[in-house]
Amino acid sequence: MINWGVIGAGNIAHRFCEALSKDKRANLEAVSCRTVEKAQRFRQLFPCNKAYGSFQEILDDPVIDAVYIALPHYYHYEWIKKAILAHKKVLVEKPAVINFKQIQEIKDLARKEQILVMEAMKTRFVPGYKEAKNLLLDKKVIGEIKKIETSFCSEHLEYDPNSYLFDCKQGGCLWDLGIYNISYLDDYFNYEISELNVNYRYHDCGVDSYVFAKIGFKDQVGIVECAMDRKKENQVVFTGSYGKMIVKPLHRPLDIQIILSDDQVINKHIEYEYDDFYSEIAHFNDLIESNKTESEIMSLDNSVNCAKILDAIREKM
Numbered sequence: 490m491i492n493w494g495v496i497g498a499g500n501i502a503h504r505f506c507e508a509l510s511k512d513k514r515a516n517l518e519a520v521s522c523r524t525v526e527k528a529q530r531f532r533q534l535f536p537c538n539k540a541y542g543s544f545q546e547i548l549d550d551p552v553i554d555a556v557y558i559a560l561p562h563y564y565h566y567e568w569i570k571k572a573i574l575a576h577k578k579v580l581v582e583k584p585a586v587i588n589f590k591q592i593q594e595i596k597d598l599a600r601k602e603q604i605l606v607m608e609a610m611k612t613r614f615v616p617g618y619k620e621a622k623n624l625l626l627d628k629k630v631i632g633e634i635k636k637i638e639t640s641f642c643s644e645h646l647e648y649d650p651n652s653y654l655f656d657c658k659q660g661g662c663l664w665d666l667g668i669y670n671i672s673y674l675d676d677y678f679n680y681e682i683s684e685l686n687v688n689y690r691y692h693d694c695g696v697d698s699y700v701f702a703k704i705g706f707k708d709q710v711g712i713v714e715c716a717m718d719r720k721k722e723n724q725v726v727f728t729g730s731y732g733k734m735i736v737k738p739l740h741r742p743l744d745i746q747i748i749l750s751d752d753q754v755i756n757k758h759i760e761y762e763y764d765d766f767y768s769e770i771a772h773f774n775d776l777i778e779s780n781k782t783e784s785e786i787m788s789l790d791n792s793v794n795c796a797k798i799l800d801a802i803r804e805k806m
């Protein structure tokens with residue numbers, strides 16, 4: 490049995506624990522919050538042996554094998570490092586950290602300590618994403634990919650001064666949503682950036698509320714469009730030498746449409762295994778069971794490259 494501990498019991502930790510309960514190899518052993526009262530409330534919803542009133546207690550617990558870090562982005566770096574040094578396997582929410590320098594340091598530390606660390610880029614694990622990748626790269630259904638246009642614009646978010654999304658040190662749409670767009674570019678166009686143009690808009694509080702980046706990778710083009718101030722189609726459009734593929738929704742694909750140059754259209758709908766979190770969790774438990782220290786699907790090099798692209802866009806803003 491793999492004993493899990495949750496660090497930070499906010500919105501997403503609820504979704505995580507629901508999916509974790511579906512993998513019979515996993516046991517939710519403990520939850521930790523900044524107050525023990527909150528941890529106890531969470532424990533009533535998701536029964537586990539211990540409710541801790543500090544994050545450090547979960548790292549000091551010798552029974553815990555793996556931790557899920559579900560804190561606001563800014564705090565990931567500190568707690569990933571502490572978890573590695575406590576020799577806990579780490580699944581950390583996206584974005585893993587907030588810049589390239591931090592993720593390089595995490596990569597070096599994780600490799601030195603031989604500890605499994607993975608950014609929870611759930612997108613890459615859902616069956617629809619895997620099928621699209623297989624059709625694009627193995628079957629080459631649209632030929633060579635020339636362009637990837639990614640768009641993830643959530644509806645207009647009301648200003649909330651208590652939300653990390655409106656906190657300048659970690660908020661805005663690029664870190665929160667754009668990291669999913671960037672993950673596609675990393676997965677398909679893993680080359681140095683040759684050209685970069687960025688348009689953007691800031692919310693009055695100072696966080697980015699809209700970002701549009703056109704990125705050249707050799708002779709291929711990637712578009713990152715993300716927003717928290719407008720609603721647009723949430724999708725990825727791949728343009729190849731003999732057709733297009735549309736994948737949606739971007740962050741947890743269910744539908745694939747292929748439009749070939751001869752106007753032939755193929756539609757596919759691929760359901761989740763239980764939900765959009767389950768496959769990522771099952772993959773992480775597979776890695777633990779096979780004593781792997783890194784994922785081949787979302788490696789630390791992938792996280793480093795994503796952070797590099799994100800930093801390059803931010804530098805232009």
Ligand SMILES: NC(=O)c1ccc[n+]([C@@H]2O[C@H](COP(=O)([O-])OP(=O)(O)OC[C@H]3O[C@@H](n4cnc5c(N)ncnc54)[C@H](OP(=O)(O)O)[C@@H]3O)[C@@H](O)[C@H]2O)c1
Nearest residue numbers: 497498499500501502522523527559560561562582583584
């Ligand atoms: N994979 C996905 O689909 C998905 C979706 C949404 C968000 N996320 C990611 O998950 C992470 C958490 O997002 P969330 O929406 O769950 O956030 P949230 O609801 O605000 O919860 C974050 C938790 O972090 C804890 N925390 C510790 N230090 C804090 C501090 N100084 N300020 C505020 N909270 C602090 C709080 O727990 P206590 O009060 O218990 O201490 C809070 O409940 C983010 O990195 C986000 O990008 C992932």
